[in-house]
Amino acid sequence: MATVTVDQAKLVLNSFAAIFQNNLVSMDLVTWKKFDNEMNDRNGLTVVEQISPDYTTTFTNSVVQDLSSGVQDTTFGSEQYKLSQVIGSSMGWADFVKIRDLGDARESEALKKAALRLAIDIDAYILGFAAKASNNLVGDGVSAVSAWDDVASGYTRLKEEGVEDMDMRAVLTYGDKQALGRDIVESGTNSGDNLNDLGEGMYRQGFSGKVAGIDTLFTQQLPTLTTGSRATASALTAGTSQAPVTYESVAISPAPGQYMSQLISVNVVGATATIVDGEIFTIAGLFAWDPRAKKQLGHLQQFRVIGNATASGSVASLRIFPAIITVGPFRTVSVAPTNTAVVTFIGAASTALAPRFIANKSAIIVNCADLIMPATGMASRKALTKIPVSVRMWQDSVFATGEHRVRFDIALEANIVDRRRLVRING
Numbered sequence: 001m002a003t004v005t006v007d008q009a010k011l012v013l014n015s016f017a018a019i020f021q022n023n024l025v026s027m028d029l030v031t032w033k034k035f036d037n038e039m040n041d042r043n044g045l046t047v048v049e050q051i052s053p054d055y056t057t058t059f060t061n062s063v064v065q066d067l068s069s070g071v072q073d074t075t076f077g078s079e080q081y082k083l084s085q086v087i088g089s090s091m092g093w094a095d096f097v098k099i100r101d102l103g104d105a106r107e108s109e110a111l112k113k114a115a116l117r118l119a120i121d122i123d124a125y126i127l128g129f130a131a132k133a134s135n136n137l138v139g140d141g142v143s144a145v146s147a148w149d150d151v152a153s154g155y156t157r158l159k160e161e162g163v164e165d166m167d168m169r170a171v172l173t174y175g176d177k178q179a180l181g182r183d184i185v186e187s188g189t190n191s192g193d194n195l196n197d198l199g200e201g202m203y204r205q206g207f208s209g210k211v212a213g214i215d216t217l218f219t220q221q222l223p224t225l226t227t228g229s230r231a232t233a234s235a236l237t238a239g240t241s242q243a244p245v246t247y248e249s250v251a252i253s254p255a256p257g258q259y260m261s262q263l264i265s266v267n268v269v270g271a272t273a274t275i276v277d278g279e280i281f282t283i284a285g286l287f288a289w290d291p292r293a294k295k296q297l298g299h300l301q302q303f304r305v306i307g308n309a310t311a312s313g314s315v316a317s318l319r320i321f322p323a324i325i326t327v328g329p330f331r332t333v334s335v336a337p338t339n340t341a342v343v344t345f346i347g348a349a350s351t352a353l354a355p356r357f358i359a360n361k362s363a364i365i366v367n368c369a370d371l372i373m374p375a376t377g378m379a380s381r382k383a384l385t386k387i388p389v390s391v392r393m394w395q396d397s398v399f400a401t402g403e404h405r406v407r408f409d410i411a412l413e414a415n416i417v418d419r420r421r422l423v424r425i426n427g
Contacts, residue, residue, distance in 0.1 A: 019115035034388035051077035054329035077251035088409035132278035135304035139426030146179035167361035228274035262323035363421030
């Protein structure tokens with residue numbers, strides 16, 4: 001068996017990490033945060049983070065506000081973030097031992113392909129998560145983004161939600177790029193700095209242009225969202241399960257991704273009709289509310305379904321974001337719904353939707369951690385320079401068969417911070 005030295009193993013890991021980082025185009029799309037604890041095969045990590053309170057301002061004439069009935073409550077919300085996912089790649093021992101110097105590392109097709117495939121698949125995972133995360137959608141959910149106004153409409157929706165201009169990114173398809181034509185402003189490729197020169201020459205194109213003033217990524221990796229078997233139009237059920245709630249009752253997330261969400265009951269066509277996680281619908285008469293300007297907006301509030309649901313006797317229990325709140329600084333709708341208000345889903349039943357999106361960088365957080373060092377074989381870790389991710393390389397052999405192998409693993413998971421900081425866009 002060929003001998004692998006410590007310096008040789010370090011060279012291989014450094015080269016793998018450099019190629020991986022240089023080709024992770026989603027790096028600038030989201031926020032990254034590293035957990036302090038190591039992750040192993042049994043301790044999927046979950047943390048709870050606080051969400052700041054808000055208050056209602058009062059205006060009085062000639063006298064101060066009468067507070068004899070008490071002051072406003074201070075309610076801190078919270079969201080849960082989890083890390084239970086390990087993503088990895090591997091290669092044969094023969095490919096590994098061939099890499100003995102810097103030139104070999106640059107020329108190794110096996111190393112390049114393994115690192116590139118890991119970057120491509122992690123990009124697809126993050127982009128897929130972000131594309132389906134928002135509750136807002138501008139357009140029909142299917143058509144290509146073919147005009148400047150299609151992107152600008154998404155930007156307007158984000159501004160209505162109070163999202164700041166900095167760190168906005170748009171993610172579109174190559175078909176959109178062709179359709180937009182001269183509306184695209186080319187501004188060069190933002191590839192990031194090299195981890196070191198081992199990754200030189202290995203780049204995928206990242207955010208390479210601007211549309212409506214927003215840095216834009218064109219990719220073939222956006223997902224489809226196939227709607228459930230429910231009818232396009234349904235109705236709320238009679239009763240109290242869909243009544244407005246207070247912010248205090250929904251401020252504490254019961255599970256990751258469920259901050260400020262609510263359970264409602266909906267009558268759908270079909271005794272076992274399905275509704276899919278990520279679907280969006282409106283409720284007749286419920287216009288979105290701007291709590292900053294304290295006024296009704298010009299569009300119906302859009303609600304995102306959290307988790308898959310199946311109707312029982314034509315009644316489906318849905319967890320939705322945002323919750324239906326009619327008072328206070330976290331108000332989301334203009335009025336309370338009637339018990340039989342029409343619910344209209346975007347897209348016909350069992351239809352493939354094609355979301356593109358604009359996101360503020362703080363909308364999604366990718367949590368990561370160092371993987372625990374194994375007790376057998378040889379292992380080492382390499383921290384990336386641009387994001388707080390580390391790659392663990394583990395060399396191992398099988399005594400019974402004489403097989404020798406090497407693997408590269410990363411622990412990371414995408415979590416939602418604020419669904420209102422993203423918007424899906426179509427034509």
